[in-house]
Amino acid sequence: MDKKYTIKDIAQMAGVSKGTVDRVLHNRGKVSPAALEKINEVLNVIDYEPNLIARNLKSTKVYRICVLLPDPAFDPYWLPCVNGIQDAIVEFKAYNVIIETHYFNPESTKSFLKVNETIIAQSPDAVLLTPLFHKETVEIIKQYDELGVIVNTFNNEVESSSIKSFVGQNLHKSGRVAASLMNLILSEGQIAIIHIDESLKNAVHMQEKEKGFRNYFEEKELNDFSITTLKLKNSNIETKFASFLEENPDLTGIFITTSKAYQIASLLSSAKSKKITLIGYDLIEKNVNFLNQGLVHFLIHQNQKRQAYLGVSTLVEHFLFRKDIPETILLPIDIINVENASFYVS
Amino acid sequence: MDKKYTIKDIAQMAGVSKGTVDRVLHNRGKVSPAALEKINEVLNVIDYEPNLIARNLKSTKVYRICVLLPDPAFDPYWLPCVNGIQDAIVEFKAYNVIIETHYFNPESTKSFLKVNETIIAQSPDAVLLTPLFHKETVEIIKQYDELGVIVNTFNNEVESSSIKSFVGQNLHKSGRVAASLMNLILSEGQIAIIHIDESLKNAVHMQEKEKGFRNYFEEKELNDFSITTLKLKNSNIETKFASFLEENPDLTGIFITTSKAYQIASLLSSAKSKKITLIGYDLIEKNVNFLNQGLVHFLIHQNQKRQAYLGVSTLVEHFLFRKDIPETILLPIDIINVENASFYVS
DNA sequence: AATTTTAGTGTGCTCGAGCACATTTTTTGT
DNA sequence: ACAAAAAATGTGCTCGAGCACACTAAAATT
Numbered sequence: 108m109d110k111k112y113t114i115k116d117i118a119q120m121a122g123v124s125k126g127t128v129d130r131v132l133h134n135r136g137k138v139s140p141a142a143l144e145k146i147n148e149v150l151n152v153i154d155y156e157p158n159l160i161a162r163n164l165k166s167t168k169v170y171r172i173c174v175l176l177p178d179p180a181f182d183p184y185w186l187p188c189v190n191g192i193q194d195a196i197v198e199f200k201a202y203n204v205i206i207e208t209h210y211f212n213p214e215s216t217k218s219f220l221k222v223n224e225t226i227i228a229q230s231p232d233a234v235l236l237t238p239l240f241h242k243e244t245v246e247i248i249k250q251y252d253e254l255g256v257i258v259n260t261f262n263n264e265v266e267s268s269s270i271k272s273f274v275g276q277n278l279h280k281s282g283r284v285a286a287s288l289m290n291l292i293l294s295e296g297q298i299a300i301i302h303i304d305e306s307l308k309n310a311v312h313m314q315e316k317e318k319g320f321r322n323y324f325e326e327k328e329l330n331d332f333s334i335t336t337l338k339l340k341n342s343n344i345e346t347k348f349a350s351f352l353e354e355n356p357d358l359t360g361i362f363i364t365t366s367k368a369y370q371i372a373s374l375l376s377s378a379k380s381k382k383i384t385l386i387g388y389d390l391i392e393k394n395v396n397f398l399n400q401g402l403v404h405f406l407i408h409q410n411q412k413r414q415a416y417l418g419v420s421t422l423v424e425h426f427l428f429r430k431d432i433p434e435t436i437l438l439p440i441d442i443i444n445v446e447n448a449s450f451y452v453s
Numbered sequence: 454m455d456k457k458y459t460i461k462d463i464a465q466m467a468g469v470s471k472g473t474v475d476r477v478l479h480n481r482g483k484v485s486p487a488a489l490e491k492i493n494e495v496l497n498v499i500d501y502e503p504n505l506i507a508r509n510l511k512s513t514k515v516y517r518i519c520v521l522l523p524d525p526a527f528d529p530y531w532l533p534c535v536n537g538i539q540d541a542i543v544e545f546k547a548y549n550v551i552i553e554t555h556y557f558n559p560e561s562t563k564s565f566l567k568v569n570e571t572i573i574a575q576s577p578d579a580v581l582l583t584p585l586f587h588k589e590t591v592e593i594i595k596q597y598d599e600l601g602v603i604v605n606t607f608n609n610e611v612e613s614s615s616i617k618s619f620v621g622q623n624l625h626k627s628g629r630v631a632a633s634l635m636n637l638i639l640s641e642g643q644i645a646i647i648h649i650d651e652s653l654k655n656a657v658h659m660q661e662k663e664k665g666f667r668n669y670f671e672e673k674e675l676n677d678f679s680i681t682t683l684k685l686k687n688s689n690i691e692t693k694f695a696s697f698l699e700e701n702p703d704l705t706g707i708f709i710t711t712s713k714a715y716q717i718a719s720l721l722s723s724a725k726s727k728k729i730t731l732i733g734y735d736l737i738e739k740n741v742n743f744l745n746q747g748l749v750h751f752l753i754h755q756n757q758k759r760q761a762y763l764g765v766s767t768l769v770e771h772f773l774f775r776k777d778i779p780e781t782i783l784l785p786i787d788i789i790n791v792e793n794a795s796f797y798v799s
Numbered sequence: 800a801a802t803t804t805t806a807g808t809g810t811g812c813t814c815g816a817g818c819a820c821a822t823t824t825t826t827t828g829t
Numbered sequence: 830a831c832a833a834a835a836a837a838t839g840t841g842c843t844c845g846a847g848c849a850c851a852c853t854a855a856a857a858t859t
Binding site: 123124125127166 | 806807808809810813814815816
């Protein structure tokens, strides 16, 4: 029997009033040992679960959650996050929750700090942020901690004891996944790991992937490969990559650690197309186009949308349903090729 | 301004009582044209969304949902479904929903029909079922329709106008995904498509995958491959497969259309291990073990857990939140190799 | 012994939707 | 013009948790 008991039921069973039961349930004291015992006896027998609907109906407290992420105008990589947050907003619109999105310029720590000021001024109950800048993030979190604001992070894993929770992917492993796919297609030759990013703020992000990628080849002792790293900035991609191609005629594979695979694919398509295997990240439209053309072989899906969604929803559920906020949520590393891509684009 | 308006607010604004507003909102009639117009005016200006929490608190109606799936004791394939259903139960335990699971013997249409009788006797509000047997399913659904019981299906797509909603995967596409992976590893040789199943009730299921697999090779005009189909039953696997291996010394790849890849892997591991590429389905433990050993190269994740979860949750949300039940939910076809498997096993 | 303090207990309102029933207003019939 | 019927409208209770406040009873103080 999983009949649902109410406080009134318990009160009746214990022969007291619901006020007393309520005091016991919430340890508010002012209860005689006799009453306490009677109520506890009842509680031990039955399986009382408070009705969350009733609780949330009653509560007039409005929870305010701020999300801080880079402006998608700077990098479409962040666009799916906005959708994920929107999903959460829709899902919880019935409840007293306000979810606000704030953007910062991913190339400017100042912007990051400034927007954080704005958020603090709103005195939210919780903040979900993209900790792009290590030092600044740690500093900011200290502030939030002092104000009693719960902080959740996503996308970037920052090593710091001050960070209590994180939603994202294991980047090292995702590098390994990329490596395993590369090794499936190729059996020898030169492979380039290319880091492309406007600013180099994603450095840790990209390095982890590189480490994982190299780690795979080392562990398997695949000595017929040589792996080179190449760093490109938006301004110099064309010339630098062209000369790199010339200098490395044996190049057979490229692993792009950011969502900019399309830039390389585009250059390769215009160049004399040697067969070069391309593996990159993220299902942004341009990448998927090249996937469909066969120029990009695999994409690894980082599922930013779900990252953002989970980042928000764990916070909301913490407030509404008293659920614990998981320390780390690691999303699966989805392998995408031309055949299954359509099921992932949202 | 996204202030939340209540019926009381609307009543006040329109200068009527909440009872009248309620009648307008629910088209219960008994409203004068004058009042109707006043209320509609207000409704046009503001954006009223009923408070679902309050609605669900009030409603005393208990919704009963029955899930019908094969007994996992016959095939561990179904085990994750049970977990998915459990997840749904936990998620909605606060609401007036009873979710009951019923098992049938996947090898017996009689069992299927009998358990359906039991379910009908419970007069549930909705049923989620695994339509393993085409003819019987269509028949049963007719019964449910007459009784006004909503039917949702998952795992198997049954072609029938009587089926209104389905959660699963596109099997044809999943065959293509398997083919694309096979083609990545191999460039020529003989490939076997192996169907393994106790009963042959999964026939449609397996055939769709085969069609998709073959379709890929035909479309790409990959003429250096020859593709053979082999049907095995649990009783004759060992002998029949052994002789097949002997008769086909050029075999380079095997695509197993059910979750029984481990059986083939096990036979291959004991045989003189020629390099044969194995691609199968489902992250059941034995399969993952062989994945880790390198004997199985890829597994396609059918995500039964999520299928079952979504099958139930769409029904529940239909009742509780008046959401539409989607006609078809196609889950992504997850590609799993040894490097990313750990993130998918639940 | 009378009064104050305090520990313990119970009552009753709130949240918003939904709905039964009571009440008021309008219409119809004679 | 008046009663009866019908239509329209309003009132008030319910759901369960939570909490302020009122209340009772027992202990402490004068």
